[in-house]
Amino acid sequence: MSLSSILSADAIDSAIKDCQAPDSFCPKKFFQLCGLSKKSPQDVKKVFGILDNDASGFIEEEELKFFLQRFSPGARVLTDTETKAFLCAADDDSDGRIGAEEFQAMVLS
Numbered sequence: 001m002s003l004s005s006i007l008s009a010d011a012i013d014s015a016i017k018d019c020q021a022p023d024s025f026c027p028k029k030f031f032q033l034c035g036l037s038k039k040s041p042q043d044v045k046k047v048f049g050i051l052d053n054d055a056s057g058f059i060e061e062e063e064l065k066f067f068l069q070r071f072s073p074g075a076r077v078l079t080d081t082e083t084k085a086f087l088c089a090a091d092d093d094s095d096g097r098i099g100a101e102e103f104q105a106m107v108l109s
Helices: 009-018 027-034 041-051 061-065 067-071 080-090 100-108
Strands: 058-060 097-099
Touching: 009 027, 009 067, 027 080, 027 100, 041 067, 041 100, 058 061, 061 067, 061 080, 080 097, 080 100, 097 100
Parallel strands: none
Antiparallel strands: 058 097
């Protein structure tokens, strides 16, 4: 399954373009622009599964760095500052990784 089967390619492009400059990535804004924040909880879980590269049930810091590239292969890598801010914003239980429920709560809140 690909992200473009859940989100429109145009919306993904728009969201990627909005955060091209280093340190301009804002997860909440990205989820709104790509349309993910308007999707069902089931679709958000599907997207989580796609982003969870190693199928561990969590998105770890290393996977977060390449977050934008999961949406568009030519996109940039997140900076360390963006990666840490994203992790802090979603990691409700402070275990250093983002679980499916934490991801869903961030996207749909």
